[in-house]
Amino acid sequence: MKTVIIKYNAGNVQSVMYALDRIGVDYLYTDDEAEIRSADKVIFPGVGEASTTMTYLREKGLDKIIPSLKQPVLGTCVGMQLMCRFSEENNTTCMGIFDVDVKRFPATPGIKVPHMGWNNITNYQSKLTQDLIDNAYVYFVHSYAAPVCEYTVATCDYINPFSAMLHKDNFYAAQFHCEISGDVGQKILENFLKL
Template structure:
């Protein structure tokens, strides 16, 4: 199976590649449009800042490449946020694939920001999740979140309930890092590969 991991100058892409290797899949890290388009599955991971990243994608035409992908695509962390319409992080227009907003956590009672560490996923929808994963713990690192909406397929609570996973058509996304979430994350990545 040909799996492409989009290389766009973001942090944390290698750990996704290693997670795929643990599943026995040789995923290729690439910023080449033709390679990305030819892959059977595409992973759009990342740790970074929205505005800089969107500028990088636009300069290389990768924004249009991603918007037009027809195979299953998995956005992770910043990758999930960039699939949305707009981010409050430096007032950034994102890819607009999932018509939802990315907003900054506004802690009320001393909650820590960024939301960092293990937290549970609930209200799981179809797609990436098997029913046995309800309430399981996964690993998060983020200061911005996607509000709950019609494309929410998992929720988590920190400051308030937010979307910890989204899906629209062939685009799947997780705010948490499946590649850092042990056996639960491995099960989610395996589900994605089997879609």
């Protein structure tokens, strides 16, 4: 099986590599179209800011390549947000795989933004969450989130309920960081790689 991690100007990629190393998966880190298209599984991770990352994706043509992929694709954190239609972060037009807008958490007295740390996910409806315990805890770091919508396959509640995971066709996405979410995150990655 050929697994590709998409190379673009986003942070936290090393953590994804370590997570795949732990479960014994070989991978290629690349922005080469032929390598991406020939992969069995594609991972689109990221930590970063929406507008600068989308600018880089457009410069490399990745904004057209990623939505056209036919194999299973997993986006995480900013990767998930860029797979949506639009982000309020610097008013950024994204790739539109999921027809939903990413919004900033509303200012709420006594509650910090960004949402950072461990929180539980609920309402699983995904092959990626198979065999997880109910209300599993995963690690979040984000100030923007996709609302609950028709693509939502797991939710989290911070200020308001939001989409912790999305799914449409061959595209899967998680707002949290699978790669640093302990055994739960590892199980989600393993389930993705078995698709």
